[in-house]
Amino acid sequence: MERERERERERERERERREIKREREIEIEREREREREREREREREEREREREKRERETERGEREREREREREREREREREREEREREREREREREKERERKRERERERERERGGEREREREREREREREREREREREREREVVLMVR
Structure with missing residues (x-):
């Protein structure tokens, strides 16, 4: 009986370790995403500087600016779409995690009776x-x- 309780406690500790590890992985992925976003911002600023340089060098600057703005708007829409998709994925992961926690809680409650x-x-x-x-x-x- 005592061994069974000890095994249950060990399983619970293992589940908690996995949860902590998963949360750390999620945080690491968020940090990577922030770094990618910063990199995209640096790239965007670099493109902006290049664009301004081209404008100073050409008479066709206005047409080029408009095309670049359109490309930038398209890239921005794409980034927003990707961000919404990542957010939905993170939300699905959080929901799965909440469901796993609720399931563990239900198991504990069933063990105690009064279901x-x-x-x-x-x-x-x-x-x-x-x-x-x-x-x-x-x-x-x-x-x-x-x-």
Whole structure:
């Protein structure tokens, strides 16, 4: 009996270690993304300097500027699209992680007995979470529309 409890505690510690590792990996990926964004910004500034230099050197500067602005707008739309996709992916990952945590909590609750009342409470919590998720989605849509 004691060994079983010890094994359960060890499994729990292992799950927690994996969670911590996953959170660290997510943070590292976010930092990499910030670095890529800074690099893109440096590249954009470099292109801007080059563009300004070309404008000073040519009579066709206005047409070139317009084409460059259009390309820049296109790149910006692409970056925004990629960022929205990455954000959706991160949100899916966070949701999976929340679901895994909820599942572990449900396992613990089942072990302790009195399952029906707790199951009703969990269903209410899931509904509240879904409502919060819908609210967050509406807020994200508003933010995206504002952009």
